[in-house]
Amino acid sequence: MSAGGGTKAIIAALGANLAIAVAKFVAFLFTGSSSMLAESVHSLADSGNQALLLLGDRRSKRRENRKHPFGYGRERYFYAFVVAVVLFTIGAAFSLYEGVEKIMHPHNVESPIWAFAVLVFAIAAESFSFRTAIVESNAIRGTTSWLNFIRRAKAPELPVVLLEDFGALVGLVFALFGVTMAVVTGNGVWDGVGTLMIGILLAIIAVILAVETKSLLIGESATPEIEEKICAALEGSPEVTKVIHLRTLHLGPEELLVAAKIAVEHDDTAADVAKGIDEAERRIREAVPIARVIYLEPDLYRTTKATT
Template identity: 85%
Template sequence: MSAGGGTKAILAALGANLAIAVAKFVAFLFTGSSSMLAESVHSVADSGNQALLMLGGKRAAKRSTRKHPFGYGRERYFYAFVVAVVLFTIGALFSLYEGWHKIADPQPVESPIWAFAVLIFAIVAEGFSFRTAIKESSAIKGDHSWVAFIRRAKAPELPVVLLEDFGALIGLVFALFGVTMAVVTGNGAWDGVGSLAIGVLLAVIAIILATETKSLLIGESATPEMEDKICAALEAAPEVSRVIHLRTLHLGPEELLVAAKIAVEHDDTAGEVARGIDEAERRIREAVPMARVIYLEPDLYRADAASGQRTGA
């Protein structure tokens, strides 16, 4: 997995979630808190999610085959989508069930000091993991907002870890609120309310992740800025008059397919056209290094007098 895949952030999240899951489950055994059980399952699901992201990065590095000539880069998108499904089915649905069960049959929180101690420890550990994810993401986020970064990022790992860690921190606050209210009021139903809030939060995050990774799985183009660079590189080649049309597609987070129809002069020889295409490909790779697969089709250009649109001859 490349640096853009956020390996350090994934490992930090995995270590934090494993430690937190054990601590939360121990606290649940002492307290019987529904919120603590929901948070335990949440942390176990998150640990599994980080393992899935690592697996996706490893499988995406496989060499291309005859059956998969463009490689396995989209494996990273597939496993990120699986993460969203796991987060919803295991994390959200279990938390919602536990919350409903606790409200229907409230039980007092026993030995609440265990719950408070573990929740504070978990907030510190998740904060460290979240800080690591923010630090790695900031290096590639640029001037975009965090919402824009999550929507525009082609490498799915960092957005997934960011949303998971953010959701974990908010979920811990919900759990702390539920346990605190249950202890203060003596009504165990508040513990169920905290679990329900965690379930709703996880469901929202899972839907956001599924929506974004679904778009990547279907196939997304390069950013407009990157396509502008490709057009400029093409039109800088002396044998290329202009770009008639351009199509791009991410084969993986760091691999781009470029297909373009380019206009050449009608009196160019085949050798001149071939040299022009070679030069255009060189310029594209120089301007956009992730453009690994390039197909250029030479054509003649004419302006459509009726519509003013550019078309191939």
């Protein structure tokens, strides 16, 4: 996976979530807390999600063929979308069900020390995973705000891991709140309230991920900054007088299709035009290395004069 894919962040999150899932389930067996059960399923779902992201990266590296002439780069978008679906159907739906069930049929939390110990351990482990995702993201985020980074990133893995880890940390706080209130008040309804809060949080994160990855899956253009670089590279070629129109499409996080109609001089020979196109393609790839597929159509630029 490329630097933009955040392999280190995914592996860190996978290891943390597997360990946390086991610890939370053990705590559930000792306490009977629905918040702990919801958090166990949450961590297990997150572990499966990280495995899906790694699988998507591996499958995206397959070579192009006759059926898929532009390769399999969008596999990463597909598996990121599947992650959003899994987070909603397994994580959110299960937590919402358990929360409602526990509120309707409450029971006291047994051996709460187990729940508190596991939650503290889980918060520490998730904090490490979240910090790794932040460090990996900062390496490519630059001065972009976190909101814009999540919305505009073309590699889906880091935004997914960031939101998952953020949701996991907040979910742990909700679980700690529910268990603490249930123990202090002696009313098991609070445990169900904490579980319900976890479910609502996961549903919100799942919807955000689904919306963003759906946009990538359908097909997004390059950022305005990248398109400006492409136009500058084209118009910097001596044989190109103007970019008439430009279209870009991400075939994958690090694969960009560029299609442009360019204006050439009317007295250029075919050899001059061919040479100019070759030079323009070279300049584009130099300015934007991810521009892997380039189609340039030469034309004569005509201005329409207004008639009186």
